[in-house]
Amino acid sequence: xxxxxxxxxxxxxxxxxxxxxxxxxxxxxxxxxxxxxxxxxxxxxxxxxxxxxxxxxxxxxxxxxxxxxxxxxxxxxxxxxxxxxxxxxxxxxxxxxxxxxxxxxxxxxxxxxxxxxxxxxxxxxxxxxxxxxxxxxx
Numbered sequence: 001x002x003x004x005x006x007x008x009x010x011x012x013x014x015x016x017x018x019x020x021x022x023x024x025x026x027x028x029x030x031x032x033x034x035x036x037x038x039x040x041x042x043x044x045x046x047x048x049x050x051x052x053x054x055x056x057x058x059x060x061x062x063x064x065x066x067x068x069x070x071x072x073x074x075x076x077x078x079x080x081x082x083x084x085x086x087x088x089x090x091x092x093x094x095x096x097x098x099x100x101x102x103x104x105x106x107x108x109x110x111x112x113x114x115x116x117x118x119x120x121x122x123x124x125x126x127x128x129x130x131x132x133x134x135x136x137x138x
Contacts, residue, residue, distance in 0.1 A: 029117025031106035039107025077129035
């Protein structure tokens with residue numbers, strides 16, 4: 001298939017824009033707004049006492065900002081979600097539903113500058129996700 005010069009230029013520009021976004025560290029849309037909204041009360045009820053109402057940490061570590069995840073940790077959505085789903089909340093690990101854990105992760109991602117999209121964050125897929133997790137909040 002032969003592309004017209006215009007189509008080739010437009011395709012090249014689009015690919016360049018994607019490459020620039022990737023280099024700039026633009027985070028992917030991994031959850032829906034509805035999930036993040038549903039995750040807010042789950043966070044308040046199950047996490048805020050240790051991680052703070054503002055996610056900046058109290059007895060537990062911060063879940064927002066440049067120290068989340070820890071610098072040099074090479075954290076992924078999967079590694080953080082696995083800890084969340086298998087070890088939290090403290091004292092009652094694994095006590096939330098799969099939907100609550102996915103909503104909670106969506107809420108945390110939203111507070112860390114990840115944009116909402118049209119596809120819901122999936123519990124099972126999130127456990128094995130290799131997508132890097134880097135807070136966009138400074």
